[in-house]
Amino acid sequence: MWKSKFYIATEKDILEGRASDVYFSRSEGIVKTSPEERVVVEITLSSSDSWVTFTGLDEVLNLMEGKPIDLWAIPEGSIIPSRDNLGRPIPFLVMEGKYSDLMVYETAILGMLCQSTGISTESTRVFLECYPREFFSFGIRRMHPAISPMIDRAAYIGGASGVSGILGAEAIGLSPVGTMPHSIAILLGEERAWKFIDDNFPKGSRTLLIDTFGDEKIKAIEAADMFPDIDYIRLDTHSTRRGNFPAIVREIRWELDLRGHKDIKIMVSGGIKKEQIRDLKDAGADSFGIGTSIASGKTQDFAMDIVQVGEMPISKKGKYSGRKDVLKCQDCGTVLIVPFGESHDCHGIPMESILVKFINDGVIKERISTNKARDRCISTAMHMLEGSH
Numbered sequence: 337m338w339k340s341k342f343y344i345a346t347e348k349d350i351l352e353g354r355a356s357d358v359y360f361s362r363s364e365g366i367v368k369t370s371p372e373e374r375v376v377v378e379i380t381l382s383s384s385d386s387w388v389t390f391t392g393l394d395e396v397l398n399l400m401e402g403k404p405i406d407l408w409a410i411p412e413g414s415i416i417p418s419r420d421n422l423g424r425p426i427p428f429l430v431m432e433g434k435y436s437d438l439m440v441y442e443t444a445i446l447g448m449l450c451q452s453t454g455i456s457t458e459s460t461r462v463f464l465e466c467y468p469r470e471f472f473s474f475g476i477r478r479m480h481p482a483i484s485p486m487i488d489r490a491a492y493i494g495g496a497s498g499v500s501g502i503l504g505a506e507a508i509g510l511s512p513v514g515t516m517p518h519s520i521a522i523l524l525g526e527e528r529a530w531k532f533i534d535d536n537f538p539k540g541s542r543t544l545l546i547d548t549f550g551d552e553k554i555k556a557i558e559a560a561d562m563f564p565d566i567d568y569i570r571l572d573t574h575s576t577r578r579g580n581f582p583a584i585v586r587e588i589r590w591e592l593d594l595r596g597h598k599d600i601k602i603m604v605s606g607g608i609k610k611e612q613i614r615d616l617k618d619a620g621a622d623s624f625g626i627g628t629s630i631a632s633g634k635t636q637d638f639a640m641d642i643v644q645v646g647e648m649p650i651s652k653k654g655k656y657s658g659r660k661d662v663l664k665c666q667d668c669g670t671v672l673i674v675p676f677g678e679s680h681d682c683h684g685i686p687m688e689s690i691l692v693k694f695i696n697d698g699v700i701k702e703r704i705s706t707n708k709a710r711d712r713c714i715s716t717a718m719h720m721l722e723g724s725h
């Protein structure tokens with residue numbers, strides 16, 4: 337009988353391998369009778385996106401800590417192609433151990449990686465559109481609250497400058513970012529609401545939402561004249577009123593500049609898709625609140641497969657057998673998979689392995705902070721931006 341108030345798995349359920357497809361636990365008994373139980377499994381991407389921002393690993397490390405297994409992976413925040421330069425699937429994560437210690441966690445491990453990587457990948461795509469402007473993750477209200485910290489963390493690593501969620505911000509170690517809800521304008525009246533924000537919010541984040549009732553331009557001028565020291569005016573214009581959103585932004589920028597409010601920035605939010613960002617940026621939007629499009633970032637189809645039993649390379653059809661290493665040329669970025677232990681040169685320079693050993697016999701040896709993961713992502717994204725110009 338289901339006893340919880342919410343339809344969510346508890347931390348205990350996940351750690352005990354109960355948030356899992358039943359066919360694994362039903363096969364556990366027979367697996368233990370096989371003559372060789374020691375296997376190498378690897379996790380590769382079935383989906384064909386050209387690259388992903390890999391996240392979700394930190395949760396996997398916590399899940400697999402204490403199990404008698406070894407785990408290697410590409411570090412979180414890496415922007416990695418799904419295939420190597422010769423079109424072969426890249427192992428993002430490799431584990432070695434007894435299959436009975438791995439199988440019951442396959443479902444949970446994949447879920448952690450697939451969803452988080454989907455969100456961080458979409459966040460990086462938004463970053464590439466927004467740059468050099470900032471964007472913030474405002475999307476947790478569109479997803480189940482139980483996973484809000486994961487969503488905000490993945491969005492942040494992928495490139496968001498901040499997150500709106502209290503728990504997400506706590507998980508990252510930041511202060512949450514908030515502007516002003518329409519509801520306080522409805523309850524207090526716009527002017528009193530604006531005054532409240534101006535009096536109480538810290539400098540740098542005083543943002544007045546100006547389009548609860550009136551026309552965007554008229555209200556933007558009114559708010560800026562009344563509270564000239566605010567940092568942002570925010571447009572959250574309802575979709576039914578958006579004839580041409582970039583044109584509204586462009587007009588407001590003109591009117592604010594004309595009245596000496598050049599320092600007041602314009603933030604836009606409300607169902608913004610990444611395809612719309614460039615036009616809004618060109619029109620003068622300084623900052624973006626992005627919700628659903630990042631929070632619902634398409635899940636990435638990672639799959640876990642046995643590639644070696646004992647010392648013997650073996651895999652199902654469609655998968656590459658044998659333990660592998662992932663090598664990268666630090667100069668040109670070429671990525672190659674090779675049989676484990678083999679080295680390779682790229683234009684005369686030895687390529688380096690990007691698989692890091694994170695768990696040794698159940699002990700976590702390495703952990704990468706959320707901020708380090710984000711730095712890694714941003715640095716690669718900046719190279720991508722330079723390459724596209």
Ligand SMILES: [Zn+2]
Nearest residue numbers: 665667668682
């Ligand atoms: Zn190279």
